[in-house]
Amino acid sequence: MxxxxxxxxxxxxxxxxxxxxxxxxxxxxxxxxxxxxxxxxxxxxxxxxxxxxxxxxxxxxxxxxxxxxxxxxxxxxxxxxxxxxxxxxxxxxxxxxxxxxxxxxxxxxxxxxxxLRVVDLLGAFTDRMRVSHMLGFDSPEAMVAEAERMREAYGISTFKVKVGRSPIELDTAVVRALRERFGAEIELYVDGNRGWTAAEAARAMRQMADLDLLFAEELNPADDVLGRRWLVSQLDVPFIADESVPTAADVTREVLGGSATAISIKTARTGFTGSQQVLHLAEGLGLEVVMGNQIDGQLGTACTLAFGAAHRLTSRRAGELSNFLDMADDLLTEPLEIRDGELAVRPGAGLGVEIxxxxxxxxxxxx
Ligand code: MUC
Ligand code: MG
The missing domain is CATH 3.30.390.10 (Enolase-like, N-terminal domain)
Known part of the structure; x- marks a missing residue:
């Protein structure tokens, strides 16, 4: 050993x-x-x-x-x-x-x-997760077409829409087009990657108030300390901190400071050992969590899946497990396969994958 x-x-x-x-x-x-x-x-x-x-x-x-x-x-x-x-x-x-x-x-x-499988060493809560697919910037027509393809080919029904462009209508039009096309069949949330100001984000969220969003993520920079608190205090959906919380201490600061009400756990940034620390902190604070994607390949996705499936709180929401679908190829002997909107942990020891x-x-x- x-x-x-x-x-x-x-x-x-x-x-x-x-x-x-x-x-x-x-x-x-x-x-x-x-x-x-x-x-x-x-x-x-x-x-x-x-x-x-x-x-x-x-x-x-x-x-x-x-x-x-x-x-x-x-x-x-x-x-x-x-x-x-x-x-x-x-x-x-x-x-x-x-x-x-x-x-x-x-x-x-x-x-x-x-x-033994890593999922079992970590907690063995379940062996699968629902998959959430990330839609990158494009026109409303192209983003709706991608969501249609993801639903048809893989059964995915949760979508995270990238937002943060100016003018805000470039993005709010996409979210509206998705909701109009799919109605209540899909879950939707948005991720700004710090692109908007607090005021732009507040205005965009008002424009999307009737679109039944699940979460909003990193709409503006956490460094805009008062602006971010002001924004989060007026939202009626959980506000996910992602890149603003690379460590457990950052989670504590953002949440106690009123600048976040949920967190994205990414195994690519906190591994398994650090992700357990962050997860237990989130449980203690009563936060929602989402398993995020660092634009991982299949190996990174297998890591996110093993951690997400291993724990109760992380397996409750769909995990972001599908970015690898856009890669031309990958390194694994047997590719990961999303079926009926789910990804299942492989049976083999460790992560269950081979290079x-x-x-x-x-x-x-x-x-
Ligand atoms: C995400 O959730 O933000 C894009 C930038 C980054 O840090 O991660 C990705 C996805
Ligand atoms: Mg994010």
Whole structure:
């Protein structure tokens, strides 16, 4: 169970359809595959998605921090010493997706060592989640057509609409078109990625007051301290904090400061160990949670699913588990399959997924 090596491998897989949102756009999955090797010959895997517009990390930076700091610090620890691993990695500030991928690869390796699924090690509440699909910026017609395709092909009936453009009518028209097309058949919520001011967000939410939204997420920056409190105090739907809460301490600050009433948990930024800390905090505070997507590939999605399905609160709402559908290819031997609007955890040990060596050879960018 001793860690002998940690690899950080860059790869790039293009998106068939880029995702556009208020804080950036993604055209290719230029991620880092993390592999934790043990002295038993077990290899645990996870992926880190660089999101410079959210966390300041880059692909090169993720590899450097793992190669130069985390791999030597963690060598010799056993897979049970995840708290020690976290304490060692926390000597370095920031780098949330690099730390999380190492943490999750350790959990995958632990599951493979014990012949147990990660979902069962974490809590085993259920083995599946309903799927919520994210609709990136486009015209109302194109976004309605994508929702129709997602409903027909995968049975998805929960949609998160990216908003935050100016004028606000570009976005409110999309949400209205979706509600008019599908009526009560779908659940809808919006995510601004900090794009609007508090006043724009308040006006947009008034324009959408009759559209039965489930949540509103990060409509304006949390740094607009008073504006955000003012906005949240007048909403009648939970306000999800996402990129404004990279740590449990941030959750506490945002919620106690009146700037958030729900949170997005992303395993890509808090791993499994840190996500449990955030989840238990949310439970104690009585917050709604949604399992978010860091525009993950299939490996990252398998991580989100394992964590979300393992716990009662995280499996209550549809999880954001479908961004990988827009990628041209992926790294797994057997692709994840969304059926009847759900994604089920695979039966195998650990995360239940395997990396296809031929695909890794094709897409890695360090050879
Ligand atoms: C999301 O929920 O915001 C886009 C930016 C980011 O940090 O995550 C994605 C999805
Ligand atoms: Mg978000």
């Amino acid at each position: 001793k860690i002998t090596a940690i690899e950080a491998i860059p790869f790039a897989i293009p998106y068939r359809k880029p995702l556009r949102f208020a804080s950036g756009e993604v055209h290719a999955a230029e991620h880092v595959l993390v592999r934790v090797h043990t002295d038993d010959g077990v290899v645990g895997v996870a992926e880190a998605p660089p999101r410079p517009f959210t966390y300041g990390e880059t692909q090169t930076g993720i590899i450097a921090v793992i190669d130069q700091l985390f791999a030597p610090q963690l060598a010799g620890l056993t897979l049970l010493e995840r708290e020690t691993a976290r304490a060692l990695m926390d000597r370095t500030v920031g780098n949330p997706t690099a730390k999380s991928a190492v943490d999750m690869a350790m959990w995958d390796a632990l599951g493979k060592t014990l012949d 296809d060596p031929d695909k890794l050879d094709r897409y890695r960018t360090d050879n």
